Amino acid sequence: MTEKMSSTYITPRPSSTEEVTDNLREDYVKYLPLYKAVDGGEWESAERFLAVHPDAVRAKITSLGQTALHVATLNGNVVMVEKLVQLMSKNDLQVTDNHGITALSIAAVGGITRIAEAMVNGNRGLVCIRNSYGYIPVVVAAIRGRKDMVRFLYSVTPLVEFNPEISNNNGVTLLIETISAEIYDVALNLLQRFPRLAITKDKFGETALSTLARRPSAFPSGSQHSIWAQWIYSIFWLLRRIAWSALKPLGIQQVYQKKLVRIQVIEILKVICSEIEKLDEAHLQEAGVYFAMHRAAKFGIVEIVDGIIDSIPNTLYALDENGQSIITVAIVHRQHKVFNLIYGMGTKESYIMPFDKQQNTMLHLAAMLSPYSQLSRVSGAALQMQRELQWFKEVEKFVPPKYKEFQNSNGQTPQTLFTEAHRNLVKDGEKWMKDTATSCMVVATLIATIMFTAAFTMPGGNNSDTGIPIFLHTKAFMIFIISDAFSLFSSTTSVLMFLGILTSRYAEEDFLVSLPKRLIIGLATLFFSVATMMIAFGATLFIVLHHRAKWTAIPVTLLGSVPVALFVLLQFPLLVDMIVSTYGSGIFGLGK
Structure with a gap:
């Protein structure tokens, strides 16, 4: 117990x-x-x-x-x-x-x-x-980006849940998250029902406009299309009548969808702009309009910048926390479309603050090294240096003469700052140029040697009595000798151009026109020498074999085109980039 x-x-x-x-x-x-x-x-x-x-x-x-x-x-x-x-x-x-x-x-x-x-x-x-x-x-x-789920749940959710006047922040959160997830059809429908959501902030202080300003790919200004894609892009309404399943392998559906998305995004922007133009100065600040416009300028979304300035012209003169205006933000982040837009407005840009908090003029900002995200869009260090020089020279045209020698708070003039900021890029550009020239020069020298030898080794041999080539009067022989001569002359020219690149002094200014011009001529003549060399080779085989096997002409021609095609695939894009960058219309131009 x-x-x-x-x-x-x-x-x-x-x-x-x-x-x-x-x-x-x-x-x-x-x-x-x-x-x-x-x-x-x-x-x-x-x-x-x-x-x-x-x-x-x-x-x-x-x-x-x-x-x-x-x-x-x-x-x-x-x-x-x-x-x-x-x-x-x-x-x-x-x-x-x-x-x-x-x-x-x-x-x-x-x-x-x-x-x-x-x-x-x-x-x-x-x-x-x-x-x-x-x-x-x-x-x-x-928030998770489930597009089909969003569309279904939005269709069955009472609209009162999104009303900013009645409900909590679900409406503005849905608007911002659908923009982030690229569900623009739902975002547009929501904005059209509740326009006030356009100027409402979520719990993190974001607005629809500031979120849209982070998505350059949603706008025409933020994308690059091939020529055929641009053509489809411009006539996409006609393609709606075509069987899309048949066009899917060609990628036309994707182009159409991008066009549709951009139409929806522009409509969203119109609704937002119609709301912000009703706001006074204090509410513009509260709604984050100035912040969103500077963000849009940073990402090069010219549609947003243009839309906001059209709605509220005084925003053109707004400064960010660093004391930078829209035009200076565009210069710092190398957004040429925004730069062209502002300077296409006439004399308005004259009233923009010429200095930032560090007493940098616009030319100082152009002298700074471009952000890596922009620099990496240009292929090759030499072309990158060329683009930097183009920016500096372009901004220099719009700066008053007295500012060209103006010193910032660090005692640097624009030219001094440019030299210091681009010292490493100049070295990289020199190395890139020399490596490219050396590689191409080896090929050009080899072609010149072969073509020089071929000129004295005639296909079919010479007449033992007269020394005249046996096939002198045939068309194939004339094709051979002319192609051989063209190949020899062009390859020799190419060697000289690449030699000029290797012996250049590599000053900053040389990267603007001089060095690119030499490389363009060198690559173009090298391409021509490769093509004519293969023509000469094909003509030689035809002369030797046409009596026994006439069918050899077609396969020889096809095989001879393979090296030319490979060269086009590997080097021709670089040649085109350099021609466009050096002699094209360029990225600058008022109103572009």
């Missing part, structure tokens, strides 16, 4: 927390077969368990407080979800886990639309239930 009492006294009584934990552990053990069946996708086993324990369909069967529906949704098992939903009431579908997340919110993350459709059909009120962050399912789907 004493022993029993002693035992009872020594053993502590379980606390209420421990009792709850024990009970939960017992429940998890009880529902373990159901969890395994649902997790393994075995509906028959799950159905048998639910037949014995019908309340288990709404029970929390994991330590995270998840129901069987949560588990099936996490696994993306469409059939399992549809079967479970049929057994659940509306209230059952609203059960949340320990983090306040419904199964529909999980489905929104997963992006499987059929799962969401099954749940919404069972309870349309699910689309309005917020998670612990205050987000409804459509916003959750937008």
